[in-house]
Amino acid sequence: MKKNYMFTPGPTMVPHEVLLAEAAPMIHHRTTAFSEMLAETSRGLQKLFGTKEDVYIIMGSGTAAMEAAIVNVCSPGDKIICAPAGKFGERWVELGEGFGCEVVSLELEWGQSLTPGQARKALEEHPDARAIYTTHSETSTGALTDLGAIAAVTRRTDTLLAVDAISSIGVHPCKMDEWGVDVIACGSQKGCMIPPGLGYIAVSPRAWDVVEACSSPRYYLDLRLMRKRWAGGNQTPFTSAVTLVRAQKKALDMMQEEGLENVFARHERLAGAARAAAAALELGLVAENPANGLTAIHAPEGIDTGKLVAHMRDNYGVQMAGGQGHLKGKIIRIGHMGYVSEEELILAIAVLEKGLRDFGYEFDPSAGVDAAMKALG
Numbered sequence: 001m002k003k004n005y006m007f008t009p010g011p012t013m014v015p016h017e018v019l020l021a022e023a024a025p026m027i028h029h030r031t032t033a034f035s036e037m038l039a040e041t042s043r044g045l046q047k048l049f050g051t052k053e054d055v056y057i058i059m060g061s062g063t064a065a066m067e068a069a070i071v072n073v074c075s076p077g078d079k080i081i082c083a084p085a086g087k088f089g090e091r092w093v094e095l096g097e098g099f100g101c102e103v104v105s106l107e108l109e110w111g112q113s114l115t116p117g118q119a120r121k122a123l124e125e126h127p128d129a130r131a132i133y134t135t136h137s138e139t140s141t142g143a144l145t146d147l148g149a150i151a152a153v154t155r156r157t158d159t160l161l162a163v164d165a166i167s168s169i170g171v172h173p174c175k176m177d178e179w180g181v182d183v184i185a186c187g188s189q190k191g192c193m194i195p196p197g198l199g200y201i202a203v204s205p206r207a208w209d210v211v212e213a214c215s216s217p218r219y220y221l222d223l224r225l226m227r228k229r230w231a232g233g234n235q236t237p238f239t240s241a242v243t244l245v246r247a248q249k250k251a252l253d254m255m256q257e258e259g260l261e262n263v264f265a266r267h268e269r270l271a272g273a274a275r276a277a278a279a280a281l282e283l284g285l286v287a288e289n290p291a292n293g294l295t296a297i298h299a300p301e302g303i304d305t306g307k308l309v310a311h312m313r314d315n316y317g318v319q320m321a322g323g324q325g326h327l328k329g330k331i332i333r334i335g336h337m338g339y340v341s342e343e344e345l346i347l348a349i350a351v352l353e354k355g356l357r358d359f360g361y362e363f364d365p366s367a368g369v370d371a372a373m374k375a376l377g
């Protein structure tokens with residue numbers, strides 16, 4: 001018998017209740033029943049985003065929501081500021097360049113997070129920038145950006161703040177309206193606890209003015225069209241992924257039942273335990289300011305984490321992630337976002353210890369597990 005566990009930082013494990021909801025008979029998307037489901041799902045997402053604005057559901061992965069955040073905000077030739085400190089921060093640069101923006105790319109190392117001081121300086125040098133594009137939780141390094149502090153800088157200027165919150169929504173509290181964030185993009189397969197396939201986006205009132213005036217060509221991801229169809233009876237412009245929306249509604253109901261504060265506190269505890277285990281195993285963190293949805297750790301000298309990850313998956317049924325970009329083969333990323341319990345995290349740490357030992361790394365037996373259990377209390 002073999003059981004599989006996913007401790008990848010997306011896609012993540014999906015609750016059985018959600019899988020069963022997906023398996024219910026199909027309904028047509030142009031029905032009152034579906035419109036109500038869509039509206040309730042959007043309302044649930046509003047709570048996770050911390051906004052009164054509608055959260056639009058895009059049939060596409062998180063990157064579709066990111067692309068929507070570019071094509072609806074930036075006209076060709078607009079200047080944007082990006083702060084790439086990882087694979088997904090770099091995606092903003094690629095999207096900006098792909099759609100003809102003048103991209104000012106701040107110099108950050110992977111593992112760092114954009115600081116308010118860096119944002120302020122960039123805005124002083126480029127007051128004409130249309131938007132700063134940043135990443136709340138950088139999944140390639142496990143670093144968290146203090147969004148509230150960055151928004152405190154941007155909201156006093158005409159430059160918008162657009163954020164990839166794909167691996168932070170449902171993990172960290174997000175207060176879009178209170179902080180003054182203008183655009184938030186998200187995806188379904190991480191803290192939102194459902195399979196990949198949906199993108200989410202919300203837009204502040206002042207950003208809507210920009211969206212309306214934006215001259216970029218757009219069609220499938222045209223937020224003006226989405227807003228129109230939403231206002232005309234909670235519909236999407238095109239055919240909806242009915243089963244995924246149903247899954248998302250169920251997952252949001254489960255999160256409400258647990259209580260959002262408890263969901264965030266659970267992630268904080270899991271992250272604390274994973275960090276304690278890493279320290280006990282004498283493996284350093286990649287991130288200077290670590291996020292709570294994943295823990296990215298440097299591998300011991302000489303261990304190829306691509307091979308280690310495959311070994312743990314194939315032999316022990318536990319899947320983690322290796323590194324991306326120049327960190328490929330060098331780091332291990334343990335996802336603990338979404339549907340992960342404390343007991344499952346202990347299992348992940350135990351298997352990591354087993355894998356490391358198989359690859360010749362020496363440490364006090366059970367040091368990681370003991371530290372994690374102690375951190376969990």
Ligand SMILES: Cc1ncc(COP(=O)(O)O)c(C=O)c1O
Pocket residue numbers: 009010061062063064088091135137138139164165166167187196
């Ligand atoms: C922070 C972040 N941004 C963007 C993406 C890309 O999302 P998707 O693969 O759903 O398009 C991911 C997914 O790995 C992510 O973690």
